[in-house]
Amino acid sequence: MNKHSVLIAGGGSTFTPGIVLMLLDNLDKFPIKELKFYDNDAERQETIGKACAIILKEKAPDIVFSYTTEPAEAFSGIDFVMAHIRVGKYAMRELDEKIPLKYGVLGQETCGPGGIAYGMRSIGGVLELLDYMEKYSPNAWMLNYSNPAAIVAEATRKLRPNAKILNICDMPLGIEMRMAEILELESRKEMDIRYYGLNHFGWWCDIRDKAGNDLMPKLKEHVAKHGYVVQEELSSQQHCDASWLDTFAKAKDVYPLAPDTMPNTYLKYYLFPDYVVKHSNIEYTRANEVMDGREKFVFGECNKVIEQGSSADCELHTDDHAEYIVDLARAIAYNTKERMLLIVPNNGSISNFNSTAMVEIPCLVGSNGPEPLSIGEIPLFQKGMMDQQVAVEKLVVEAWIEKSYQKLWQAITLSKTVPSASVAKFILDDLIKANKDFWPELN
Known part of the structure; x- marks a missing residue:
């Protein structure tokens, strides 16, 4: 097996150590000769980079490791870019969440006005990475899971149509892991799924085991009662953050709207926005939870590794979505034709839907990239919701291009989360002020 050179763009992210650990766990399947980090925040990346250097020296000393803020150094001689950037970091995420809540509209990282604001910041950042990759390593592939994936994917489709970029999301994967637990399976890979939608906006329409047995009835029975909350959480209530537990539980209310399918949890934001607002605290949103939780934990553990010069007693761990990235890189490197959910141009896969929409559907992935599977026609309810949401995403990208x-x-008016054009305008004007350092100046 050839050894690969990998760049993690967003080297200062709290998710980076988990990806490094997952890459190390999978060296037998995906060998690495060189690993680099790139970030435009040198100080933040320094902490993650120093800790990962110690971990790599202990676990895989033959891997050449470096981190840099210089694009030419970072992007030269690489095979894969694994990109997870957050333009504006958590300080801007906090504003994305809190500004809409001022007007009684949900504040969420990728949904509604907050997601639109984040999208307007992310487009330029991801395009910059793509252009660096094309300039310095034109044969490399970018595996992009920078949010909001739907808006970023539409921007790359429109502005870099020939780029070697695969846009992915780990949320369906996380839900499928819960499904496997509900079904008492060892792994989500024991399921064959059919799924369609947009990113953070989709439905499973068929789930079977490898023998072809229908697993949907058992899943429906559980989700109708408990949502995607699994047995351990039902008994202990300690498995994940309260906000996530609520999101997994709320699936039981989303499910009856389209009971022939199983919903993505993010649909709660579009179908029950009043519920979300009522259960939000404008003083302490998800961004605050992350800054006080994950952010402090990861940087605390990294500092501990640096201080003791060893990863002994280190509690850093692999992330769920990291496994998906390894599988995707392997599929491209070794032409495995693995079946994976990706965000790709529809091009008739969903026969009664916009052909230029970036849809999230199963694809067979090989050395030439993804081969989308045919979904056929989708029901009117799902199509109507998707038509509205894809129009929002396209308008955001057009707004960015045309300023x-x-x-x-x-776009904000059309979002199902926003009650009126006047509220949309109030939110937009506040977001423009907050994002003056990140958005194009609008005309």
Whole structure:
């Protein structure tokens, strides 16, 4: 097996150590000769980089490791870019969540006005990474899981149509792991799934085991009662953050709207926005939870590793989505034709839906990239919701390209989370002030 050179773009992210640990766990399947980090925040990356250098020296000393803020150094001589950047970091995420809540509209990282604001920041950042990759390593592939994936994917489709980029999301994977637990399976890989939608906006329409047995009835029975909350949480209530537990539980209310399918948990934001607002605390949103939780934990553990010069007693661990990235890189490197959910141009896969929409559907992945599977026609309820949401995403990208206030106002107005055009305008004007250092200046 050839050894690969990998760049993690977003080297200062709290998710980076988990990806490094997952790569180390999978060296037999995906050998690495060189690992690099790139970030535009040198100080933040330094802490993660120093800790990972110690971990790599202990576990895989033959891997050449470096981290840098210089694009030419980072992007030269690489085979894969694993990109997870957050333009504006958590300080801007906090504003994405809190500004809409001021007006009684949900504040969420990728959904509604907060997701639109984040999208307007992310487009330029991801395009910059793509252009560096194309300039310095034109044969490399970018595996992008920078959020909001739907808006970023639409921007890359429109502005870099020939780029070697695969846009992915780990949320369906996380739900499938819960499904496997509900079904008492060893792994989500024991399931064959059919799924369709947009990113953070989709439905499973068929789930079977490898023998072809239908697993949906058992899943439906559980989800109708408990959502995606698993047995351990039902008994202990300690498995994950309260906000996530609520999201997994709320699936029991989302499910009856389309009971022939199983919903993505993010649909709660579009179908029950009043519930979400009522259960939100404008003083302490998810961004605050992450800054006080994950952020402090990861940087605390990294500092501990640096101080003791060893990863002994280190509690850093692999992330769920890291496994998915390894599988995707392997599929491209070794032409495995693994079946994976990706965000790709529809091009008729969903026969009664916009052909230029970036849809999330199963694909067979090989050395030439993804081969999307045919989904056929989807029901009117799901199609209607997707038509509305894909229009929002396209308007955001057009607003970014044209620097159009009008189109961004239309996008926020059209979001199912926003009650009126006047509320949309209040939110937009506040977001423009907050994002003056990140958005194009709108006309």
